[in-house]
Amino acid sequence: MHINDEVIAITGGAQGLGLAMAKMLGERGARIALIDLDAEQLEQAVNVLADSHIQAQAFVANVAEESSVIEVFTEIRAKLGPVAGLVNNAGITRDGLLVKAKDGEVVSTMSLKQWQQVIDVNLTGVFLCGREAASQMIEAGTQGVIVNISSISRAGNMGQSNYAAAKAGVAALTVTWAKELARYGIRVGAVAPGFIETEMTASMRPEILEKITKGVPLGRLGLPENIADSVRYIFENNYFSGRVLECDGGLRV
Template sequence: MQLQDKVIIITGGGQGLGRAMAEHLAARGARLALVDLNQERLDEAVAACMAAGSEVRAYLCNVAQEDQVVDMVTRVADDFGAIHGLVNNAGILRDGLLLKVRDGEISKLSLAQWQSVIDVNLTGVFLCTREVAAKMVERKNEGVIVNISSISRAGNIGQTNYSAAKAGVAAATVVWARELARYGIRVAGVAPGFIETEMTASMKPEALEKMTAGIPLKRMGRPQEIAHSVAYLFENDYYTGRILELDGGLRV
């Protein structure tokens, strides 16, 4: 699919990886619907993408809320007249060990920590994909859905909730690719490793050094490299039902 003038929704598009993807796709001529919960960040991202010459609109939406997702997708389709793509990027972290024992006292990963991550990182992907795919079929728009998974889908200590959600996203990607191909809809995913974001920038230098030492390329990935990969998945018409790993050679 050529990106010029294609309408693409990016969840979590106001910051971090989402904003990097937005700016990259905007520079390639895509028309963008940026979805986030932070209006200030959305406004900044919209301004940056418009500077690249793209048509961009902002939408406040909690992807874990069904009614909000249904309304957002309907508004995007009405505002732009079509939907050709979706990047399921919105996600949160609520890390913690399943159990922690200190001085004989046992603390547990809370149900709230578990459920909040599942709600956004897995249920949100389901809701957005379902509604966008339905709108594509309704309007007879062929398109592409890109899901952001993670190498943590293989299991990462302290991330029971996040690993489970990202594994679910990877599995669903294969299922949806097979189910939606008949409608001209491809579904693929990207599994980033450790990427230079605001979250990693706040880590202690010694922790960053230890993390980077385990990566064969000896550096973290850059947001622009993830954005480049997402553009590739949109443009390669034979890529579907697979997860593109982008981790510098790291396996967890």
Template structure:
């Protein structure tokens, strides 16, 4: 798919990876619909995109709420007269040990709230947004692309029972959707990033950041623009579907 004049929806588009992908796509002439919970951050992103000469609009919505997601995608479809792509980027972390014990005594357990909140955003939110984007594409007869953001942690990572489970589920949905939606001209792929440089990693203690960098054969953290480049590849390569691309610098989890 050529991105020029296409409408791409990005969840979590107010900052970080979402904003980086939006800017990358805008440079190719795509129009952007950004969904996030933070209006101020959305406004900053939209201003950056409009300066690049494309149409960009913001939508405040909670991706875990079915009615909000349905209403938001209907509005996007009406505002842009169609949807051609979706990047399911919104996600959260609520790390903690499954069960923590000391001297044979359990001192802490991962709460159901901590587990469920991550599943709600990272898995249910992806499901709802993917469903609505696909429905609008099919009804309009638009060929399209859906990208789901997974993680190298999908294989399992200490302290991330909730996050790992959600990101493994994202890959399973990606393969399933690719098989179901291919007949409608909709391709579906996933990206599994490693540790990417963000405001959070920049604020880490130097020794912790250095340890992360040494875990990667490339000797550094990833950049948001490198994930954006991967998303662009998936959109433009018409033979890509039902697969996950690992962009992790060769890290061993």
């Protein structure tokens, strides 16, 4: 796909990985629709991109709510035109053990709220945004691209029943959509990041972060730009579809 002058929507685009993706795709001429819940951070992100002469507009939406997703994609089409690309990047964590016990007594469990919040954003949000983007591409006759952000945790990770299940679901959606949408000229791929230098990892205790870093064969955390480059590759490689591209420094969970 030729990125120049195409409209590409990025969820969770106000900071971290999403902002890095917006910068890399914007530098190649894409017109960026940044979608996020935080209006203030969105405006800051648009200003940061403008400093690099990147066209971007802010769109406030909750990807976990159907009406909000429908409204925001309608707004994007009205202001920028139909999307030709989507990066499903928005995600949250609500970590916890399924059951935590001490001396044979259950101390705590993962709550239904913890489970549902992550599933709603990380899986249902991907479904809703993917559906609306694909619908616009088909109606516009656009040979578009959808990139879903999964995780190496999709293989299972202790303390992340909700997150792992959602990211495994994202990987399965990627393969399913690639098969369903190919007839319309729409490719679908995914990126599974490992541990990346973001706001989330920066908030970890130093000893935990050191332990994680030592476990990565390359001996360091990835950069947001590494994931952005993986996303760019999927957009530009016209024979990539239905696969998950792992970018984790050699780490396997």
